[in-house]
Amino acid sequence: MRLSRRDVLGLGLGFFPGVAFARIAGRPDRLFVLIILRGAMDGLAAVPPTGDPDYAKLRAALVPVGALKLDNRFALHPALSPLHDYYAHGDMAIIHAMASPYRDRSHFDAQNMIETGLVRPGMSNDGWLNRTLVALKADTIAGIAFTPAMPLVLKGRAPVSNWQPDGKREDISAAVKQIYAADPVLSSAYAEGLAAGGVVDNASQGTPPKRDFATLALVAGKTLAAPNGPNVAVLEIGGWDTHVGQGAAKGRLANALSQLAAGVVALRQGLGASWTNTVVMAVTEFGRTAHANGTGGTDHGTATAGFLFGGAVSGGRVLTDWPGLSQAALYQKRDLAPTTDLRGVLKGVLGDHLAVPAAALEQHIFPASGAARPVQGLIRA
16 A cells, blocks of 8 residues: 555654644634543532532532632632633633533443534544544644544544654654655655654653643643644543542542643643633533432533633633523433533634634534534634
């Protein structure tokens, strides 16, 4: 099999930091970061509805003492306190009672749907974020995942890359250069990637070779902020499946929320002045049950909270059509009921921030999503 220059630049470059990135046309200064919170974050704990009369009696021992007030109905878990000023300054918005179209309780299927953007699991091998790059005519690498393997959301026709520190890149690079030496096309394409890029390598200078979330977020921010960096990045955090010992102000959930907060702070540091033109969206596959279980945790639920961060966000708000937490209002008598479709939020962000055409959003990126109208006003004018 003979590979083209595009094949070489688009496949396998996750092993090599010297990637030739390119900005998308239209709005080349606009940046977008997706953070996937794998395992199902408890939105009722992350953003507790303290103004709901049923909340405290429903949750009992899971109520996080010391939550920071956001408005008359909602507060912020104390583990997210580093982000409270972001909300106060308008650089953070929260969407509550949000869900994908998925209504069952499988992590695998639910994650598949938030990454494909489709109406059923297993319908596609590409993701909505890659289809977004296709719609923006990105024919060189404009997206990167800071993950060990390429996440489904970024797989597809548009060329992309992934990166993680492993300490073996120089040896791999030299070996591949030797393999490609006999083929003019492959050798030229590989040299182009190494020479034109070096973006991630430069961004990672001075940071320890660790895979903790804050370190990766810092490198991601620096990579996106580079003049020849990509427009789109994906990060992920695990540890949100809190069936046992979830905790309240402290515990397993608080530890995961602290990672998220530290990562967003590091990401902003890495972005520098580019924070002004950035939207960061943190999403999870579904929420958790409204009632605690018998082991101090929560089980798989439905609706949850999502976060928007960045200088391009019209923040300082909790956006929700709040369904309430009375027994009659709970979905299947156990979960926070979904009232906002994740796809509508994504349409609003991608359309207004990255100037993705409405027709592409409806027909190609999120097909069969006509009922999920774009949420307006999420991006600063």
